[in-house]
Amino acid sequence: MGRSTNESEESMVLKVQTDSPSIDEGSCGGSMNGGVVLKKGPWTSAEDAILVDYVKKHGEGNWNAVQKHSGLFRCGKSCRLRWANHLRPNLKKGAFSQEEEKLIIELHAKMGNKWARMAAHLPGRTDNEIKNYWNTRIKRRQRAGLPLYPPELCLQALNESQQSQNSGEVNSGEKRHHDLLQGNSYEIPDVIFDNFKANQGALSFPSALPDISMSSMLTQGPGSSPNYSFMPPMMHRPKRLRESEALFPSYNGSITNGFPEFEQFQGDNCQKIHRPCGMSFPYDPDPSSKNPQHFGGHSLLNGNFSASKPTPGSMKLELPSLQYQETDLGGWGTSTLLPPSLESVDTFIQSPPPTGTVQSDCLSPRNSGLLEALLHEAQNLSSGKNHSFEKSSNSSVVTPSDVVDSSSLNLCDTEWEEYSDPISPLGRSAASVFSECTPISGSSLDETTPSDIIPGSRIKPETIENVSTPDGEKEISNRSNLSRPDALLGTDWFEQSTENGNQSVVNDAIATLLGEDFCNDYKQVPARSSTLPQGQGWSLGSCAWNNMPGVCHMSELP
């Protein structure tokens, strides 16, 4: 049997080699492995047959050996993926059943983007399948303005998390690889913590703009209740990046709306943005945790932009889609009009409704599920231990005027103090600082007249005609442009700081945050100059942003 198998295998190998584009087209992108050009791209049936045969004979694992011994011109990774996703037995094909869909939703609420774990709960399904399904679901629901999680699930998760907390189970961050599968699927505490670990960057520094953007909005359909507020971690960042990239060149005004779906998000979400929460490390027993996930670049990996420790070259500078707004900093305090598209982006960055109580920051669980968000919220509401958070939380319940008049200032003081502290982990992203400190300003600068943003003016009520608000809510009228990296330097806080001669303090703090060299590399132009041409009203606070790949330097601006 072995002989015949080997013979058939050899013949297949021959066929594969013949068919292999990498052989025929060495330049098609295959990687070199020991002088062999490894094939990439879709698998052929012949390759599948070889792989199946090989695995049957040798079992799974040792995937690199597959390439060496089977004659497949595929890297081990590719073989493993092919086997796991398509060739292994008992794989289910076709659409998810309703039960499966329900389970996925539940699992995602608990686990976040732990696709492999989720897949373990769904026999015959692969992580990739689930991931794709979820991404599609997000898009679909987002487009439809539906919450991602059903409200009952939110409540359930909240209850479970509270029970878990009460029983003191939420602990032990070292349970890194607790096998959820070995327990019941509702082992909340561990799940929570696993997610927390995976996402603590987001939890700790929840205000990173990228997360604000999508996560806070996606679930917010018209009339959604706060229970809907918990957002999936997963967003279509590729889209976002592409959009950003596409938008940059045309920031001068031809930006197209890359975020039509944002328009539906408003109200409850926006107030969360004001929630000062990033400093509390609510789940971290040790705020000075060495866990790199807390700080700097790693948060970037989670989609949390961090400029706290600029480490060029090491940072995966995944820019929030909002960054292109930052390129509009020139419009800050100027008469520059933002392209209409931006308003939709900003729609989710809104001030609280006039009477809104602060809810958990919808941004927090970047990469986590509903449960983390719920837990985070619960923690935020009950915790006052962390000094900074304590300060911040004083501003937690805010009215718009609170936000503008006092909270922002106080918060900023707090935040900058934090950043000025060399010992401070500086774990939070600059974006989070911005978001926490910045009174959310209106986004629709395109609809803003210069008089709307004259220095000293409070957060301007903005017209939102172009923002689709299905239920006609008015909450979004008070908005600050959180997405602006220099938003922190804008509005009253900046005004007061500078008027009081504190600009140097501000700059120092920024330098501390961003790194002086980091900033010095860039042009400094008068901030908020109303006379500068569009795109040149850059403030110091913009430096870090400018330094991000894909972000226009001033010198690069048209």
Place this chain on the structure above:
DNA sequence: AAATAACTCAACCGCGCTGAA
């Protein structure tokens, strides 16, 4: 019918973890 947009899904990439050397 053609063009375009939106969607789906397979595959790739990069990172981090783990265990063996």
Place this chain on the structure above:
DNA sequence: TTTCAGCGCGGTTGAGTTATT
């Protein structure tokens, strides 16, 4: 203790398909 290879995971990409204009 350090290094390195193997592996798994999550995120991202892009080609193919379907829907819409």
